[in-house]
Amino acid sequence: MGFGPIPNILCSEIFPTRVRGICIAICALTFWIGDIIVTYSLPVLLKSVGLAGVFGMYAVVCAIAWLFVFLKVPETKGMPLEVITEFFAVGAKQASVTKDN
Numbered sequence: 001m002g003f004g005p006i007p008n009i010l011c012s013e014i015f016p017t018r019v020r021g022i023c024i025a026i027c028a029l030t031f032w033i034g035d036i037i038v039t040y041s042l043p044v045l046l047k048s049v050g051l052a053g054v055f056g057m058y059a060v061v062c063a064i065a066w067l068f069v070f071l072k073v074p075e076t077k078g079m080p081l082e083v084i085t086e087f088f089a090v091g092a093k094q095a096s097v098t099k100d101n
Contacts, residue, residue: 006069007031 011027012020045054 006065 007027008031011024015023042054045057049057
């Protein structure tokens with residue numbers, strides 16, 4: 001409920017070409033499931049915490065999402081797709097090496 005277009009943009013960049021199609025489909029499915037959860041939980045939340053409480057919760061989630069994107073999602077503007085793929089591959093390798101040590 002707080003990431004906006006970030007999942008759609010990011011999932012089209014981080015997966016290797018050979019599996020990109022199926023991975024984007026899984027990401028889209030996950031995104032739509034999240035949308036359905038938010039849609040169907042809204043009336044329940046309105047009855048339990050009221051309009052101000054619902055929008056307060058949404059605001060907190062949006063602030064957390066903004067902070068996560070600002071701190072953890074790298075800028076890929078102007079990079080060709082091959083460079084982006086390599087960039088994410090190197091980052092994943094570095095994370096696994098750090099985790100093993």
